[in-house]
C-alpha cells in the first residue's frame with residue numbers, strides 16, 4: 001500500500017493508511033490519549049531532540065539510528081493521521097480570488113509557447129504546494145522542479161526530498177529566492193533542457209531564438225523573487241504575502257533565455273484540507289481564507305509532536321505548557337499572558353514565529369515511502 005501511495009503522490013492526510021502496516025514503538029501518553037483521535041490505537045511519544053539538526057536520519061549513534069528512524073517515521077505517520085481529524089471539524093480553507101481564475105486561463109494558453117516549465121514549490125511543504133492539475137496541463141513538456149526556501153528546512157530534509165524526487169526521475173533544484181542560491185543552476189538547466197529547440201530551428205533554416213521558460217507555482221512560494229535574483233534587478237513584484245503578482249509577465253535574461261513570471265495558482269476548491277492548513281501555516285494562501293486562531297492551534301499541536309521541536313520548545317519560548325495537547329488552550333493562555341486576552345494576536349504571534357524560523361528549520365512534510 002505504501003508503494004501505491006507514493007507513486008500516486010497522495011497528500012499526507014491519506015498516508016494514514018500506512019499506519020496500519022507500521023510497527024511503531026510508541027508509548028501512550030495520557031494527555032494525547034485524552035484528545036488525539038488516533039490515540040485509541042497508540043499515541044506517539046513526543047520526542048524532544050532540539051536544535052536545528054533534523055532527526056530525519058536519527059541520531060549519530062549507529063546502534064540506535066535505525067530504531068529511532070523508524071520511530072520518528074511512525075511519529076510522522078501518526079501526526080498525518082491526526083492532522084486529518086484535527087482539520088475535519090474546521091471551517092474549510094478555500095481561496096480563489098478573481099486574478100487566479102484569470103491566470104489559470106491565460107497560463108494554459110502561454111504553456112503552448114514554453115520550451116520548459118519551472119514549477120516552484122515551498123520546500124517546507126513540497127507535496128501540498130503542487131497543483132493537482134499540473135501534470136495534465138504540462139503533459140510531456142520539459143519540466144524542472146524547484147524547491148524554494150531551502151534555507152527553511154534542514155540538510156537532512158533536503159537530502160530526503162532530493163532522493164525522493166531523483167528516484168522518481170524528476171529534475172530538482174533547491175533554491176533560495178532571497179539570496180539567489182540555485183538561480184544560476186536553474187538558468188543553465190533550463191537552457192540545456194531546451195537546447196533542442198534551436199537545433200530544430202537551424203535545421204529548418206531559422207535563426208535561433210531565446211529559450212522560453214515559464215515559472216509557475218502556488219502563491220508566495222518565491223517565483224518572482226527567484227526571477228529578480230537571477231536578473232539581479234527587481235523586475236517582478238515580490239512581497240511576503242500571497243497574491244502579489246497579478247499579471248503574467250515575460251522578462252529577458254541575457255540573449256538566450258526568456259522567463260515568464262506568473263501569479264500563484266491554486267485549485268478553485270481545495271479538497272485536501274490538511275494541505276490547505278499547511279498552506280495557511282506557511283503563508284502560502286490568502287489570510288482571509290482561514291481562521292488564524294484555528295490554524296495557530298493546529299500548528300501548536302503539530303510542533304509539540306514534531307520530533308525536532310516538541311512541547312519543550314513551545315514551553316521555553318512562551319513559558320506556557322502544552323496542556324492536554326490542545327493547541328486552542330495554548331493560544332488562549334498565550335493571549336491572556338501577553339495580549340490582554342486577544343486570541344487573534346496570540347495566534348498571529350505563533351504563526352509569525354514559525355514563519356520566521358524561531359522554532360528552527362522545520363519541514364512540515366516527509367517524502368512518502
Ligand SMILES: Nc1nc2c(ncn2[C@@H]2O[C@H](COP(=O)(O)OP(=O)(O)OP(=O)(O)O)[C@@H](O)[C@H]2O)c(=O)[nH]1
Pocket residue numbers: 148149150151152175176177178179218219220221222223224225226237238239240241242243244245246262263264
Ligand atoms: N526565507 C526565504 N524567503 C523567501 C525565499 N524566496 C522568497 N522568499 C520570500 O517570500 C516572499 C514571497 O516571495 P515572492 O517572490 O513574492 O513569491 P511569489 O511566488 O512570486 O508570490 P505570488 O505573488 O503570490 O505568486 C517574499 O517576502 C520573499 O522575500 C527563500 O528562498 N527563503
